[in-house]
Amino acid sequence: MFRLEPRASAPLAWQVATPILAVLATMIVGGGLFAAMGFDPLAAIRTIFWDPLFGPASGYSRPQLLVKAGPLILIACGLALGFRAGIWNIGAEGQYIIGAICGAAVALAAYPLDAFWIFPAMILAGAAGGWAWGMVPAVLRNWFGASEILVSLMLVYVAQRIAAWMAFGPMKNPEGFNFPGSRNLQQYDAAANPELIANSGLHWGGVAAVLALAATWFVMSRHVLGFHIRTAGAAPRAARFAGVRPERLVALCLGVSGALAGLAGLFEVAGPAGQITESFGSGYGFTAIIVAFLGRLHPLGILLAGLLMALTYIGGELAQMMLNLPAATVQVFQGMLLFFLLGFDILTRYRIRRRA
Amino acid sequence: MMIDPLSVFILLLGAATPILFAALGELVAERAGVLNLGVEGMMITGALAGFAAAHASGSPALGFLAAAIAGAALSMTFAALTQFLLSNQVATGLALTLFGLGLTAMFGKPYEGMKAPAMMPGPLGLNWMIWLGIALVPLLWWFLARTRPGLILRAVGENHDAAHGLGYPVRRVRILAIGFGGALAGMGGAYISIATVLQWTEGMTAGAGWIALAIVVFAQWNPWGVLAGAWLFGGVTVLQLRLQAAGVAVPVQLLSMAPYLATIIVLVLISARQKFGRSGGAAAPASLGRPFHALK
Numbered sequence: 001m002f003r004l005e006p007r008a009s010a011p012l013a014w015q016v017a018t019p020i021l022a023v024l025a026t027m028i029v030g031g032g033l034f035a036a037m038g039f040d041p042l043a044a045i046r047t048i049f050w051d052p053l054f055g056p057a058s059g060y061s062r063p064q065l066l067v068k069a070g071p072l073i074l075i076a077c078g079l080a081l082g083f084r085a086g087i088w089n090i091g092a093e094g095q096y097i098i099g100a101i102c103g104a105a106v107a108l109a110a111y112p113l114d115a116f117w118i119f120p121a122m123i124l125a126g127a128a129g130g131w132a133w134g135m136v137p138a139v140l141r142n143w144f145g146a147s148e149i150l151v152s153l154m155l156v157y158v159a160q161r162i163a164a165w166m167a168f169g170p171m172k173n174p175e176g177f178n179f180p181g182s183r184n185l186q187q188y189d190a191a192a193n194p195e196l197i198a199n200s201g202l203h204w205g206g207v208a209a210v211l212a213l214a215a216t217w218f219v220m221s222r223h224v225l226g227f228h229i230r231t232a233g234a235a236p237r238a239a240r241f242a243g244v245r246p247e248r249l250v251a252l253c254l255g256v257s258g259a260l261a262g263l264a265g266l267f268e269v270a271g272p273a274g275q276i277t278e279s280f281g282s283g284y285g286f287t288a289i290i291v292a293f294l295g296r297l298h299p300l301g302i303l304l305a306g307l308l309m310a311l312t313y314i315g316g317e318l319a320q321m322m323l324n325l326p327a328a329t330v331q332v333f334q335g336m337l338l339f340f341l342l343g344f345d346i347l348t349r350y351r352i353r354r355r356a
Numbered sequence: 357m358m359i360d361p362l363s364v365f366i367l368l369l370g371a372a373t374p375i376l377f378a379a380l381g382e383l384v385a386e387r388a389g390v391l392n393l394g395v396e397g398m399m400i401t402g403a404l405a406g407f408a409a410a411h412a413s414g415s416p417a418l419g420f421l422a423a424a425i426a427g428a429a430l431s432m433t434f435a436a437l438t439q440f441l442l443s444n445q446v447a448t449g450l451a452l453t454l455f456g457l458g459l460t461a462m463f464g465k466p467y468e469g470m471k472a473p474a475m476m477p478g479p480l481g482l483n484w485m486i487w488l489g490i491a492l493v494p495l496l497w498w499f500l501a502r503t504r505p506g507l508i509l510r511a512v513g514e515n516h517d518a519a520h521g522l523g524y525p526v527r528r529v530r531i532l533a534i535g536f537g538g539a540l541a542g543m544g545g546a547y548i549s550i551a552t553v554l555q556w557t558e559g560m561t562a563g564a565g566w567i568a569l570a571i572v573v574f575a576q577w578n579p580w581g582v583l584a585g586a587w588l589f590g591g592v593t594v595l596q597l598r599l600q601a602a603g604v605a606v607p608v609q610l611l612s613m614a615p616y617l618a619t620i621i622v623l624v625l626i627s628a629r630q631k632f633g634r635s636g637g638a639a640a641p642a643s644l645g646r647p648f649h650a651l652k
Contacts, residue, residue: 004442004649088446140620144628149393149446150570151623157563157616165609286454293447326465328558331458338451339433342443350442 004350014348019294019301022340023308029340030333039323047322048315048333061314063201067272068310070205071096071264073302075288077212078257080297081219085229086236087253091137091152092261093285094159095130099262100269101166102129104182104276107191108171111183118190122266123204130262131255133159138254142247148254156285164278171276182276185269193271205267209306212260217299229253261285283331290338309334364594369486370552372590374399374544374561376489378568379575379582380496381540386572387500388533389513389643393449394434396565397456398538399545402427404460406546407472407556414473419550420485420543427542428535430456435534439527442647457559467556475551485547490583492540497579509533513641516648526648541565563616570619574626577641585622592618 027049031041052061075092082089089095103126110118137151171182185191196202220226231239232249240246264284269276291309295301316330346352378395385392405426410419434452437443478484500506511519512529520526548564549556567589575581596614604611630639 006649090450140624140627144624145631146620146624146627147570147573150566150573151620153566154563154570154616154619158613161609161613165607168609169607289450290454326462328458328461332455332462333458335451335455335458338447339437339455342448342451343437343441345443346441 002352003355004346005353006350007348010348015296018344018348019296019305019341021344022294022337025340025344026333026337029336033332034325039325044319044323044325047319047325048312048329051318051322052311052314055318057318059199061318063195063199064314065307065310066201066206067203068313069306070203070209071268071284072288072291072309073209073306074205074212074264074267075257075261075285076291076295076302076306077209077216077299078253078260079288079292080216080295080299080302081229082253082257083233083292084220084297085232085249085253087250088149089134089137089152089254089257090149090289091134091154091156091285092257092288093281093283094152094156095133095258095261096265096268096285097156097159097163097281098133098265099126099130099259100265100273100280101163101171101276102126102262103266104171104185104269107185107188107270108183110190111188114190116190119193119270122191122270123263126262126266127259128262130265131259133262134254134256134258135251138251141250148250152254156281160281163276163280166276167278167280173275180278184274186271186274191270193267203267203271205264205271208263208267213299213303216302220299225252261288287334290334293338293341364598366482367594367597368587368590369482369490370590371593372586373486373489374547374552374564375568375571375589376583376586377492377544377547378541378565379571379586380489380492380579381537381544382568383572383575383577383579383582384496384500384509384540385530385533385537386644387513387577387641388509388530389516389641389646389648390438390530390534390537391445391449391645392431392434392452392534392537393446393569394431394452394456394565395449395537395541395568396561396563397453398427398430398541399456399548399561399565399568400460400559401430401456402542402545403549403560404464404467404556405542407470407549408467410473410546410550411467411470416473416475416550417484419472420546423542423546424539425542427545428539431534431538431541432531434538435531438647439531439534442649445645445647453565461558464556464558468558470555472550472554483551485543485551493579493583500579510641513643516643516646520648520650526650530648541568544568567615567619570623573640574622576626576630588622589615589618 027045031045034041034044052058079089079092103122106122106125107118133155136155137148140146140151141148167180173181173183193203228244231242232244287309291302291305295305312330312333319325320327378399382392382395402423406419406423409422410416434448437448438445475483478487500510508524509529512524512526516526545561548560553560571582571585574585592614596611600608600611
C-alpha cells in the first residue's frame, strides 16, 4: 500500500498541475455522466468548452465571457484574501445583492436627473453596501465569537428576501404596469454601465476586476498586510507573536471582500441585469468561491479560473439550447470541479510513497 | 387573531422535524471531530431521492429509507476527500452543498408538479417521523454519554492523536459518523418534500441545512439542546407563517426572513455566553475540523 509523507513546501509544478488535472478529470467524469444520460459526451464537452469561443455562434457568445468573468473575478479576489487568512466569507452572494440594491437606490433616487456624479455615487454606494453587509459577520465574530461562516451565509437568505421586497415594494417601477422589478437602469444614461468597447463585453465591472487583480497581487506579495494574512492562515499563534491583530484581519478581510462583492453587484445591476428583480442573485457569489480555490487564491490563477468558469456558464447555456442538456448541468460541473480540485490537492501537500 | 396553542404546537413539531434530524446527524459527526458543512446538500439530495422513491412506490416509509441511503451515499464523497485525501473540511463541505444543489436541480426536473403519497398518521395524530425524531434525542444522548462506542466516538473527536495512540480506528469511526450524519440529513430533507410541502421543487430546503449547523452550535453539542433549538426554530417558522396568513401589515418577504435572523441572534447569544459567561458552557470538540493523519 501507499503512505503519505508531508511536504515541507508545496512545489510550484504541482500547484499549477493540480487545477489542470482537476479540470480534465471533471471533463472525463462529466462526459461519462452525459453518456449515462443519453447524450453524446464529446459533442457536449465541445459545446460547453469550445463552441462559445470558436464555434459558429461565437460572435455572440465571446463577449459574454467578460460579462460573466468580471463579477466572478471581482468577488473571488476579495474572497481569496480571507481564505488565505482562514476567514471564511461564504456569503458573498448576499453582499453582491445588497451592493446592487444600494447602488440602484442612488440611481432611482436621482432619476431622472442627468448629472455626471450619479454613476460614481452609485459605485460608492454599492461598495459601501457590500462592505456593511460583510462587516456584520466580522463584528459578530470579533465581539461575540459567532461563526462568520454561518452568519455570512444566513445573511444571503436575508439579502435575497430584501431583494424580493424591493422588487415588489419600495423599488417597483412606477411606470412598470405593476410588474415587479425596478426601473431599468440601462435606459437611464446617467446611471447605466454600458459596454465600453463595442462587442467586447467589457464594462466598468471588467475594469474594476483587473484593478482588483492588480491590487490583490500587490497586497499579497509586496505588502506587509499580505504577509500578515498568509501567516495568520498558516500559523495563527505565530502570527499573534509577529504582532498580527486577528480582529483587525477579520474586519479587513470580510469588509474588503464584501465591498468587492458589492461592487460586482452594482456593475451587474447597472449593466447586464439592468434592474433589481426578485431573483437578482444569480449565484455568482457562490461560484466565485470555486473560482478562488481553482485559482489557488493567486491573482493570476483567479483570472484564468474566472474566465474558465465564465466559459462553463456560456457553454452550459449553449448546450441547453443546442443539445437540450438540463440547465443545472453547469452547477453539477462546478461542484464536481471543486471536489476534484480538493482531492488532487493532496499531491501538492504530500508525497505519495510506497509503503516499505 | 386567535391562535390555538395546541394546534400551533403540532405545527411546530412538524416544522422542527427536518432540522431536528439534520442537526442530530451533524451533532454525531461533529462529536467525532468532523465539521461537515454539506448538510444542505445532503438534505436536498434526500428531499429528491425520498420524494422520487415515495412517489414511485407509493410508500412514504420507503421514501425515507431511500433518502437515508442517498444522504449517506453523498456523504461518502465528503468522507473519501476529508479522511483519505485530507482535504480541508470547510471547503469540501461547501463543495458537497454546491454539488448536491446542482445534482438535484438536474435530476429533479421530471418530478416537478407531482404529488407525494399521504403519510401514515401515527399516535396522537402526529406522523411516525415526528416521533422517530423525538425518540432519537434520548437514544443519541444515551449512546454518546453512556456507551463504550459513544465514548470512543467522543475520544476521537476530542483528541484524535490520543485516540489513535490507544488503538482506536480514528478514520473508521469518523467515516461511520459522517455516514450517519448523511443518512439523518437525507431523512430530514425528505421530511420537507414528503411530509411538509408534499411535492418536489428545486432548492426547496432553503437553508434548513445551514440552520441545522447553527443549531448544533446553539445546542453546545448536546442532543437535548438540539431538540430545544429545533423546537425554537419550528416555533419561529410557524409564528411567521401564522402572521403571514393573518395578513399582518408587514411584507411577506420581510416576515420570511425571521428564521434566518433568529438563527443569527441565537448564534450570537450562545457564542457570547461561551465567550463571556462565567459557566462558559460546553466547548466544541477539540479536534473539530482538524484533519487526522497518522504518521505510521
